[in-house]
Amino acid sequence: MTDQYTPKLTKPDSEWRSQLNDLEYRVLRQSGTEAPFTGEYTDTETEGVYECRACGAELFRSGEKFHSNCGWPSFFAPLAEDRVRYIEDRSLPGRPRVEVRCATCDSHLGHVFEGEGYDTPTDLRYCINSVSMKLRPTS
Structure with a gap:
């Protein structure tokens, strides 16, 4: 978890x-959430790299994406740990979560959950808003 942080890219509101x-804007800059099962990448299987929609930083690869049936795109790991940052999120009473943000521009991406029992190489589910990303296909 990170307490003090200065993004590499800053812009006026x-x-x-x-x-x-x-x-x-509502999702990336105000930590909102798109409605479940509405995002363009929820069920996408196209190979490529998912980039931050706000700044273009590479965040996730399609090889780490999996079907969790949660309503949002899910990944079991980011492209690299230095691409994202984590913040404790206590916005829901009685349910602390870990928010995932772009390490470059500090835009909200979604949340990461642990211990849900998915058959993936990690015990993590990065639940990311489609609207927070752009997919750059490899072919």
Whole structure:
């Protein structure tokens, strides 16, 4: 968990608002969540790299994506640990979570959960909003 953090990329709020549509802004800059089963990447199996929609930083690879049936794209690991950062999230009473943010621009991506029993190489599920990412196909 990180307490003090300065993003590598900063922009004034007005620039983020002009760059992102309303939903992108609400999720990426205000830690919102898109509705489950509505995102364009929930069931996508296209090979490629998922980038931060706000800054273009590479975050996840399709090889780490799996079907969790939770309503959002799920990954068992980020591309590299230095691509994301983690923040304790106590916004839901009685249910502490770990928020996942882009390490480059500090945009909200989603949450990571542990110990859910998925048959993956890690015991983690990165539950990421589709609207927080762009998929760059490998072919």
